[in-house]
Amino acid sequence: MRIVVLVGLPGSGKSTYLERLGAAGLSSDSIRQLLADDESDQTIHDRVFETLRYLLRQRLALARPVTYIDATNLTLQERRPYIAIGAAYGCQVEALFFDTPLAVCRERNARRARVVPSEALAKMEERLVPPTTAEGFTRVSRVSDVDPPASRP
Numbered sequence: 001m002r003i004v005v006l007v008g009l010p011g012s013g014k015s016t017y018l019e020r021l022g023a024a025g026l027s028s029d030s031i032r033q034l035l036a037d038d039e040s041d042q043t044i045h046d047r048v049f050e051t052l053r054y055l056l057r058q059r060l061a062l063a064r065p066v067t068y069i070d071a072t073n074l075t076l077q078e079r080r081p082y083i084a085i086g087a088a089y090g091c092q093v094e095a096l097f098f099d100t101p102l103a104v105c106r107e108r109n110a111r112r113a114r115v116v117p118s119e120a121l122a123k124m125e126e127r128l129v130p131p132t133t134a135e136g137f138t139r140v141s142r143v144s145d146v147d148p149p150a151s152r153p
């Protein structure tokens, strides 16, 4: 079993990547929608991530081979729970880093339906810490625009 933690700013292409892969990740935005009928409700953060972790544990209990965590996962603090859950269930935890330049995220963000405010995006870039194996990931891969999902293992 594997947990794949996606890491990247809003607009970096995480959900699009999963869509192209034909994989359904556990998405914090989808959970916001399920819980509060609003995919951008930022007032229920703790409940959203508690639900996400609950769903992840249920999938691992069912021995699903791979679970993608589709959230920004910008900091060690946000990523640590998945490493701990992986250890508890004896599964590999990998990071997939969407190293998309801020300017590109900004441009894509401006063109889509759910627009993240520009200042919020800048603050998030300041918080972003690239994932490393030192924090407990078995493997860290980078996704750039030149990597089509089909070419990745």
Ligand SMILES: Nc1ncnc2c1ncn2[C@@H]1O[C@H](COP(=O)(O)OP(=O)(O)OP(=O)(O)O)[C@@H](O)[C@H]1O
Binding pocket: 008, 009, 010, 011, 012, 013, 014, 015, 016, 017, 029, 071, 072, 108, 109, 111, 112, 145
């Ligand atoms: N590789 C790409 N090339 C061109 N456009 C892209 C690419 N990846 C994503 N986009 C476009 O950028 C926008 C944002 O992408 P996406 O929703 O996948 O970002 P995200 O990382 O999931 O953001 P969020 O964290 O806010 O959910 C979408 O409109 C999408 O169509």
Ligand SMILES: [Mg+2]
Binding pocket: 014, 015, 016, 029, 070
């Ligand atoms: Mg997304």
